[in-house]
Amino acid sequence: MKMRLTAAALAACMAAGPALADLVFPDLSYRTGPYAAGGIPFSDGYRDYFTLVNERDGGIGGVKARVIECETGYNTEKGVECYEATKGEGALVYQPLSTGITYQLIPKVSADEIPLHTMGYGRTSAKNGEVFKWVFNYPANYWDAASVAIKYLLDENGGDLSGKDITLLYHNSAYGKEPIRTLENLAEKHGYNFSTIAVDHPGQEQKSQWLQIRRERPDYVIMWGWGVMNQVxxxxxxxxxxxxxxxxxxxxxxxxxxxTPAGDAADGYKALNMNRIADYPVFDDIQEHVVDAGLAAGDGSNVGKVLYTRGMYAAMLAVEAAKTAQEIHGTADITPAMMRDGMEALEMTEARMEELGMPGIGPEFSVSCSNHGGSGGGIVQQWDAAAGEWKPLTDYIQPDQEVIQPLIEEDSMAFAQENDISLRCNES
Amino acid sequence: MPEQFFWGVEVVLNGLMAGVLYALVALGFVLIFKASGIFNYSQGVLALFAALTLVGIMDGQVPFAHLINAALGTEIHHFGWHLPALLAILLTALVMVALAWAVQRFIFRHLVGQEPIILFMATIGLAYFLEGLGDIMWGADIKNLDVGLPQGINATIDEVTYEWFGYGFFIDNLDISATLIAAALVTLLILFAQYTKQGRAMRAVADDHQAALSVGVSLNFIWIMVWSLAGVVALVAGIMWGTKMGVQFSLSLIALKALPVLMLGGFTSIPGAIVGGLIIGVGEKLFEFLIGPMVGGATENWFAYVLALVFLVFRPQGLFGEKIIERV
Known part of the structure; x- marks a missing residue:
């Protein structure tokens, strides 16, 4: 009787606990607070893609993906709490969608040996895989974005920006200040006059800044904003x-x-993008297997929007890395360390993106031991207010690595020295 | 005249206009503090809630649609109407009155006689509750608010000043509307407080709760009325700020802009809120214009508080606040 009771208790415990074979992908989301408008579509896209993979393909390599959502409110402390609360579940990779949270998690993931993927945000110099073993920021980073913007303007001006006035309007935070050094170095190279104007958090009141722009009439304004700062x-x-x-x-x-808050007045505004917006075939699958099945993370109204597509793209890259890890290690039940190997061996080709029903969604790139940042390509898109949609103006523009790479080397090496990190990737 | 001078004048004018927007938020704080001694932490969230409700009513959005759909398996999101702005504003004002009743009935009626810090903490709880309620009722996406207020540069001022001075001044049409509306609102509030029975009762309660009670003034009614007025003022502030930046959850942070105004103008004076707003608006804009470029810019947020602190050193009760003398 005692044996039977013990067996029943054990069975109950196992049933109550997480299924051992699940592949766990935490979603550090923010569906509440001032930044929810950006956090919701990203999280919807992220979750819906995993649901699609489970429903349509039966999981990743036959193993179901399990997404654990944890609300951060875009708050760094809460983000760290979410990390601590979910890492024990067997988390394979974290994508916190916040530069502040990223900076706090870098030492933690390195100690816990869990990969961190910060797509187009976070610490730019984490591109250097020789220093940052557990951090990845493919397909592009902030400094790539700054360079892509300047390359686009070079194209617009027949390859010559000398004498042009370019102003950076930036969120007065670590995030907003990220591109300043790159834009200064590019100014030295291309001869444009560079100035900066800061906007304090959250950016609801910008009269002074725009009066200054009205007075100084720069040729171009580049904006590094987030949240309400953008709309204002x-x-x-x-x-x-x-x-x-x-x-x-x-x-x-x-x-x-x-x-959209500016209405028709926003017509013609341009923005960079690391993932092209289009009517991808994968959206039909999401509609059929996720939205119509009542399994969507939201009400389905965000499908196809910029940040939904980016969240879906982030999930796709995680799934592809997990598949690569499964192939490398010959097991479907991968660990975070195996996931890291998969991320480091990831290769995204046009053929593969087309096969996944999202042709051209991102640039082609491959990750390596020393390059955790991918190719860095980005497009320029323009808002068509009448049609209510973004229209891509360019193909993927490659950043100027001649300027960016030395900056990455300098910053990452300083980090390595400060933290006594020995360099990797020099086996050969 | 040198161009710098005209730029300075333009900055001052825009500072005055920005100050009016700050004052609109500060007014709500003053009304409640004056009548009940409660520092209403939730005033910014009230503005957000009012603006969310206004857009929801105008666009015929079904409140709690996600909950309803999840519970009943339906797909209802809109009633299918689009109401005229004025009607929607009136309906939203009624919602704010109902909210005032609920706040009084379910929170503050149970806290009569408690320490001010307890009442303040209750408003913190109310702020978080209302933020969550707004999210569940109307969703967290950014909503466009168009009640017909013009936006953008005022072409007439631009052309006339260009003709006179050779430099066209920038004044935003929305700021002009805000100034006119705020002036009308303050006039109405002052007339209400001075010449109506309810207004006199409100002032009596503000002066001395117990004395007002002893002559038959209903505290309950006055507090509901004051919270209703604060709700309507929050609605006006929500309309102005929501038109400018879209109705979104960061709208509640406009309260941060009102705090230095209150410190400067005093917590108990309606004219103080207006004058305080104007001083803060002009002060922060001029500082940003003159000193900002030397220190890397983005000075407005902290300078407003520094300015308020400087005033506090000389007048702790604020410019128009009542001096508290306690005899022992």
């Missing part, structure tokens, strides 16, 4: 009649909700 800046640009086609946001200032 676009409205104020329209108010002072700054030409929208000369106003370019980075890829965190180029979603639908950034432009």
């Amino acid at each position: 800046a676009i409205q104020e640009a329209a108010n002072v009649r700054f030409p929208m086609e000369n106003f370019i946001g980075n890829w965190w200032a180029g979603a639908e909700h950034d432009v």
Whole structure:
């Protein structure tokens, strides 16, 4: 009797606990608070893709993916709490969608040996895999974005920016200050006059900044914003009649909700993007297997939007890395360390993206031991207010690695020295 | 005249306009503090809730649609109407009155006689509750608010000043509307407080709760009325800020802009809120214009508080606040 009771208790415990074979992908989301408008579509896209893979393909390599959502409110402390609360579940990779949380997690994931993927945000110099073994930021980073913007402007101006005035309007935070050094170095190389204007958090009041822009009339304004700063800046640009086609946001200032509050006045505003927006065949699958089946993370209204597509793209890259890890290690039940190997061996080709029903969604790139940042390509898109959609203006523009790479080396090596990290990738 | 001078004048004018927007938020704090001694932490969230409700009513959005659909398996999101702005504003004002009743009935009626810090903590709880309620009722996406207020540069001022001075001044049409509406609102509030029975009762309660009670003034009614007025002021602030930046959850952070205004103008004076707003608006804009470029810019947020602190050193009760003298 005692044996039977013990066996029953053990069975109950196993049934109550997580299924051992699940592949766990935490989703550090923010569906509440001032930044929810950006956090919700990203999280919806992220979750829906895993649901699609489970429903349509039976999981990753036959093993179901399990997404654990944890609300951070875009708050760094809560983000760390979420990490601590979920890492014990067997988390394979973290994508926190916050530079602040990323900086706090870098030492933690390195100690816990769990990969961290910060796609287009976070610590730029984490591209150097020789120093940052557990951190990845493919397909592109902030400095790539700055360079892509300048390369686009070079194309617009017949390859010559000398004498042009370019102003960076930035969120007065570590995130907003990220591109300054790169843009300064690029100014030295291309001869444009570079100036900066800071906007304090959260950025609801920008009259002073736009009066300054009205007085100084720079040829171009590049914006590094997030949240309400974007909507106010676009409205104020329209108010002072700054030409929208000369106003370019980075890829965190180029979603639908950034432009729609300004209405028709936002027409012509440009933004970078690391993932092209299109009517991908994969959306039909999501509609059929996820939305119509009542399994969507949201109500399905975000499908196809900029940040939904980016969240889905982030999930796709995680799934592809997990598959690569399964192939490398010959097991479907992978560990975080195996996942890291998969991420480091990831190769995204056009053929593979087409096969997945999302042709051209991102640049082609491959990850290696020393390059955790991919190719760094980005496109420029323009808002068409009448049609209510973003239209891509360019193909993927490659950043100027001649300027960026030395900066990455310098910053990552300083980090390695400070933290006594020995370099990897020099086996050969 | 040198161009710098005209730029300075333009900055001052825009500072005055920005100050009016700050004052609109500060007014709500003043009304409640004056009548009940409660520092209402939830005033910014009230503005957010009012703006969310206004857009929801205007666009015919079904409140709690996600909950309803999840529970009943339906797919209802809209009623299918689009109401005129004025009607939607009136309906939203009624919602704010109902909210005022609920706040009084379910929270503050049970806290009569408690320490001010307890009442303040209750408003913190109310702020988080209302933020969550707004999210569940109307969703967290950014909503466009268009009640017909014009936006963008005022072409007439631009052209006339260009003709006169050779430099066209930038004044935002929305700021002009905000100034006119705020002036009308303050006039109405002052007239209400001075010349109506309820207004006099409100002032009596503000002066001395117990004395007001002894002559038959209903504290319950006055507090509901004051919270309703604060709700309507929050609605006006929500309309102005929501038109400018879209109705989104960061709208509640506009309360941060009102705090230095209150410190400067005093917590108990309606004219103080207006004058405080104007001083803060002009002060922060001028500082950013003159000193900002030397220190890397983005000075407005902290300078507003520094300015308020400087005033506090000389007048702890604020410019228009009542001096508290306690005799022992």
